[in-house]
Amino acid sequence: xxxxxxxxxxxxxEKYKQEVAAVREKLxxxxxxxxxxxxxxxxxVGGVEGAGKTEVVNQLLEWMxxxxxxxxxxxxxxxxxxxxxxMWRFWRLIPPKGRMAIFLGSWYTMxxxxxxxxxMKDKDFQEHLDEIVSFENMLSxxxxxxxxxxxxIKKDLLIKRMKKLEKDPLQSWRITKRDWNFVKxxxxxxxxxxxxxxxxxxxxxxxxxxxAEDFRxxxxxxxxxxxxxxxxxxxLSQKESDFPLSxxxxxxxxxxxxxxxxxxxxVEEKEYEKKLPELQKELxxxxxxxxxxxxxxxLVFEGPDAAGKGGTIRxxxxxxxxxxxxxxxxxxxxxxxxxxxxxxxxxxxxxxxDKITIYDRSWYGRVLxxxxxxxxxxxxxxxxxxxxxxxxxxxxxxxIIILKFYLSITPQEQLKRFKERQTTPxxxxxxxxxxxxxxxxxxxxxxxxxxxxxKTSMPFAPWFVIAANDKNYAxxxxxxxxxxxxxxxxx
Amino acid sequence: xxxxxxxxxxxxxEKYKQEVAAVREKLxxxxxxxxxxxxxxxxxVGGVEGAGKTEVVNQLLEWMxxxxxxxxxxxxxxxxxxxxxxMWRFWRLIPPKGRMAIFLGSWYTMxxxxxxxxxMKDKDFQEHLDEIVSFENMLSxxxxxxxxxxxxIKKDLLIKRMKKLEKDPLQSWRITKRDWNFVKxxxxxxxxxxxxxxxxxxxxxxxxxxxAEDFRxxxxxxxxxxxxxxxxxxxLSQKESDFPLSxxxxxxxxxxxxxxxxxxxxVEEKEYEKKLPELQKELxxxxxxxxxxxxxxxLVFEGPDAAGKGGTIRxxxxxxxxxxxxxxxxxxxxxxxxxxxxxxxxxxxxxxxDKITIYDRSWYGRVLxxxxxxxxxxxxxxxxxxxxxxxxxxxxxxxIIILKFYLSITPQEQLKRFKERQTTPxxxxxxxxxxxxxxxxxxxxxxxxxxxxxKTSMPFAPWFVIAANDKNYAxxxxxxxxxxxxxxxxx
Numbered sequence: 001x002x003x004x005x006x007x008x009x010x011x012x013x014e015k016y017k018q019e020v021a022a023v024r025e026k027l028x029x030x031x032x033x034x035x036x037x038x039x040x041x042x043x044x045v046g047g048v049e050g051a052g053k054t055e056v057v058n059q060l061l062e063w064m065x066x067x068x069x070x071x072x073x074x075x076x077x078x079x080x081x082x083x084x085x086x087m088w089r090f091w092r093l094i095p096p097k098g099r100m101a102i103f104l105g106s107w108y109t110m111x112x113x114x115x116x117x118x119x120m121k122d123k124d125f126q127e128h129l130d131e132i133v134s135f136e137n138m139l140s141x142x143x144x145x146x147x148x149x150x151x152x153i154k155k156d157l158l159i160k161r162m163k164k165l166e167k168d169p170l171q172s173w174r175i176t177k178r179d180w181n182f183v184k185x186x187x188x189x190x191x192x193x194x195x196x197x198x199x200x201x202x203x204x205x206x207x208x209x210x211x212a213e214d215f216r217x218x219x220x221x222x223x224x225x226x227x228x229x230x231x232x233x234x235x236l237s238q239k240e241s242d243f244p245l246s247x248x249x250x251x252x253x254x255x256x257x258x259x260x261x262x263x264x265x266x267v268e269e270k271e272y273e274k275k276l277p278e279l280q281k282e283l284x285x286x287x288x289x290x291x292x293x294x295x296x297x298x299l300v301f302e303g304p305d306a307a308g309k310g311g312t313i314r315x316x317x318x319x320x321x322x323x324x325x326x327x328x329x330x331x332x333x334x335x336x337x338x339x340x341x342x343x344x345x346x347x348x349x350x351x352x353x354d355k356i357t358i359y360d361r362s363w364y365g366r367v368l369x370x371x372x373x374x375x376x377x378x379x380x381x382x383x384x385x386x387x388x389x390x391x392x393x394x395x396x397x398x399x400i401i402i403l404k405f406y407l408s409i410t411p412q413e414q415l416k417r418f419k420e421r422q423t424t425p426x427x428x429x430x431x432x433x434x435x436x437x438x439x440x441x442x443x444x445x446x447x448x449x450x451x452x453x454x455k456t457s458m459p460f461a462p463w464f465v466i467a468a469n470d471k472n473y474a475x476x477x478x479x480x481x482x483x484x485x486x487x488x489x490x491x
Numbered sequence: 492x493x494x495x496x497x498x499x500x501x502x503x504x505e506k507y508k509q510e511v512a513a514v515r516e517k518l519x520x521x522x523x524x525x526x527x528x529x530x531x532x533x534x535x536v537g538g539v540e541g542a543g544k545t546e547v548v549n550q551l552l553e554w555m556x557x558x559x560x561x562x563x564x565x566x567x568x569x570x571x572x573x574x575x576x577x578m579w580r581f582w583r584l585i586p587p588k589g590r591m592a593i594f595l596g597s598w599y600t601m602x603x604x605x606x607x608x609x610x611m612k613d614k615d616f617q618e619h620l621d622e623i624v625s626f627e628n629m630l631s632x633x634x635x636x637x638x639x640x641x642x643x644i645k646k647d648l649l650i651k652r653m654k655k656l657e658k659d660p661l662q663s664w665r666i667t668k669r670d671w672n673f674v675k676x677x678x679x680x681x682x683x684x685x686x687x688x689x690x691x692x693x694x695x696x697x698x699x700x701x702x703a704e705d706f707r708x709x710x711x712x713x714x715x716x717x718x719x720x721x722x723x724x725x726x727l728s729q730k731e732s733d734f735p736l737s738x739x740x741x742x743x744x745x746x747x748x749x750x751x752x753x754x755x756x757x758v759e760e761k762e763y764e765k766k767l768p769e770l771q772k773e774l775x776x777x778x779x780x781x782x783x784x785x786x787x788x789x790l791v792f793e794g795p796d797a798a799g800k801g802g803t804i805r806x807x808x809x810x811x812x813x814x815x816x817x818x819x820x821x822x823x824x825x826x827x828x829x830x831x832x833x834x835x836x837x838x839x840x841x842x843x844x845d846k847i848t849i850y851d852r853s854w855y856g857r858v859l860x861x862x863x864x865x866x867x868x869x870x871x872x873x874x875x876x877x878x879x880x881x882x883x884x885x886x887x888x889x890x891i892i893i894l895k896f897y898l899s900i901t902p903q904e905q906l907k908r909f910k911e912r913q914t915t916p917x918x919x920x921x922x923x924x925x926x927x928x929x930x931x932x933x934x935x936x937x938x939x940x941x942x943x944x945x946k947t948s949m950p951f952a953p954w955f956v957i958a959a960n961d962k963n964y965a966x967x968x969x970x971x972x973x974x975x976x977x978x979x980x981x982x
Binding site for chain 1: 801920921
């Protein structure tokens with residue numbers, strides 16, 4: 001794979017001067033276009049140590065308008081990062097629409113370096129690469145333009161280059177011990193990188209291997225390729241006609257889980273009052289055990305309006321320590337959220353180790369309300385299932401326990417609750433005209449939920465569908481399931 | 492101070508029931524008003540351990556619409572937090588407009604606990620309290636409604652309460668060893684708290700001491716006071732007529748620093764080419780020394796359009812390692828930023844230990860462009876000076892070195908550069924119609940800058956005003972100053 005970058009490409013001083021003028025103009029032009037587009041761009045600069053990654057980036061920042069660009073050089077993860085799944089630190093850094101981020105060291109660094117220094121098993125390496133492919137695929141679909149460079153330089157030339165820099169008193173500081181350590185592992189590093197690049201060289205996130213011996217050739221090649229990639233995307237976006245999105249209707253499938261629910265289940269007040277504190281105490285104990293094992297917990301609540309999500313959550317948190325949990329009520333995204341891939345706003349609030357995040361509505365909005373109301377395109381909700389599964393798999397692999405609850409009520413019960421809300425003063429805030437509009441789509445909502453259960457109920461992140469016509473029953477049921485599942489999953 | 496909360500206040504069961512219904516309705520109503528207002532609210536719940544802080548918060552969350560409220564329980568700071576000034580972790584959590592945050596443990600916790608356990612000197616304790624007063628004062632002026640509660644309970648009653656809870660098998664988990672440790676220190680804790688509350692009991696951030704023995708009285712008192720505080724603020728906001736803001740003009744003061752600058756200073760290309768890499772190397776070395784001492788660096792750049800800020804920054808970063816610095820180009824705030832106090836967007840990007848943040852334009856926008864263009868009120872820019880000094884003092888106390896550069900050019904030079912930008916294709920992006928409009932206000936801008944130097948050039952955060960008509964001279968000058976200052980300040 002690297003042979004194409006070992007042919008001695010170079011550019012003369014004069015030609016470079018001409019090229020630079022043209023390239024700068026073009027870069028700025030295309031950057032301005034990006035600024036007003038619906039896309040963002042991520043430039044990944046990888047390659048062997050000493051090939052001049054930092055220099056390329058400095059050069060790009062000099063040629064472009066540095067104000068639209070953020071540079072991220074990766075170092076040792078912080079403890080806030082260590083305590084969350086591997087990709088969290090990269091999600092944090094995804095640029096908003098219109099902007100470009102340059103990664104000096106990226107999600108490739110850890111797997112490649114660990115594999116090179118034999119600190120990672122084959123299987124884990126492969127799994128990381130698979131995750132990366134899904135991640136980049138998702139980014140690309142969400143409008144992030146991925147431009148990946150690998151700076152390559154032959155071993156003998158690399159050593160020559162480093163020795164030369166070391167001799168120059170003004171440049172010697174650029175060469176560190178770390179660089180020499182990498183030279184020792186050059187062959188293995190090359191082999192590992194070749195595998196990594198091969199697997200992750202996908203259609204929407206292809207690698208360009210850049211011969212880095214001649215700095216002029218290197219800089220111009222990188223710049224030209226950025227221009228090319230951004231131009232390609234522009235042409236593509238122009239072709240994509242913007243269909244106006246509109247509301248959709250869905251029919252129940254034959255395997256209607258809601259028909260199998262027993263909505264008549266009921267718990268009398270007296271029993272409820274007795275059992276609730278017992279279950280809360282149990283919950284508290286299971287959470288303590290979970291924390292001893294350094295695990296964390298995500299609870300997801302979905303269900304139609306007035307199904308009792310908020311009330312159930314309140315009963316759960318009464319059995320928790322305020323310092324251990326966080327309730328995220330998912331409403332309209334902020335503009336910082338809207339400017340980034342869909343899942344960004346949920347990654348933001350992932351629990352640290354030993355902690356709990358309760359999502360009152362969640363990423364499943366994409367395949368429920370957004371799908372029905374036409375807030376997203378067909379492509380978007382259709383690919384959401386696998387994106388969500390991938391997302392939850394990563395969390396689960398990291399040791400996060402995920403439990404998803406769907407509180408189901410009948411349309412009759414919903415109507416009753418709506419009316420009650422309208423007549424109880426302190427409940428009025430809960431009912432809005434939108435709730436009545438949503439009610440008209442009750443069956444579509446259920447149909448979407450059925451598809452959702454089918455496609456996203458996984459062993460590592462199961463759905464629990466609860467008949468919630470009786471609030472007491474539903475609350476005890478949820479509390480019981482959480483405690484039971486925690487006991488099973490924390491051993 | 493606490494005697495008022497030792498009189499045996501209580502509420503009967505029946506009265507509580509009535510009060511609750513009224514209080515809930517009112518809470519929700521006022522919360523709805525908050526949601527559409529320009530204000531946010533912060534509720535601080537402090538007090539002795541075991542007085543039921545968590546229970547009050549749980550009760551509030553049950554009565555109110557939990558979706559508008561974030562609860563923050565403070566724990567051991569993370570390393571990302573440790574590596575930044577003390578208040579950073581609280582700035583992170585300031586709620587956006589329309590929302591309420593409840594702090595269980597707050598900026599008061601560390602000073603009070605440390606002082607109680609004799610881990611903090613008197614002088615430092617006093618300094619923390621002063622910082623808190625300024626902080627809360629600023630919050631209040633920025634539209635954050637502060638509601639502070641201190642739950643108090645007499646020592647003998649506290650012990651009785653804890654023993655009773657411990658006996659109840661369903662409640663015993665609520666009492667921990669930590670609680671008993673605090674009981675041992677009760678008297679000293681009481682004394683220290685009394686001082687802290689006294690000093691920080693200001694007009695816009697007053698404390699309410701709540702007798703916590705009777706949970707009904709405690710809950711109702713807290714709820715009613717929240718209602719009262721939010722209602723007061725509403726009346727206040729209604730009175731404040733919204734004057735439309737408009738552009739302002741300013742005249743030079745007699746002590747015009749710009750007249751004393753020697754704009755003819757020049758460095759020839761040859762000398763520049765020789766000196767630049769030397770200075771970059773020096774800079775690199777000083778930064779390494781700085782890092783060894785665990786300090787960090789903030790560079791601020793201000794100056795009229797086309798003064799050469801970006802170019803100077805590019806020359807600086809060439810002498811830095813990409814992993815060590817971050818350039819923040821300050822443009823229009825995002826909606827998440829607009830919804831919070833002015834300085835929030837700058838706190839966001841504070842450097843960690845060993846790191847550098849370069850601000851291309853900064854918080855000084857408030858007393859420059861925002862002041863001139865009328866983007867803020869008179870009150871806002873007038874109080875900005877002391878807020879900024881306080882801000883920079885906190886950073887400096889923490890070990891951040893702050894250097895502020897104002898690149899000054901003459902109007903003639905600006906005109907020349909504007910014209911040049913218009914004719915050089917790759918520079919055209921830098922020039923907009925707005926630049927021409929700003930140019931008309933060149934002298935007002937300078938007048939504001941003069942006032943800014945006078946009011947914010949501090950030993951711990953000095954301003955350097957550079958005659959920048961010659962780019963080479965300005966760049967070398969800035970690099971030289973940074974290196975010199977680093978050497979002086981890192982010993």
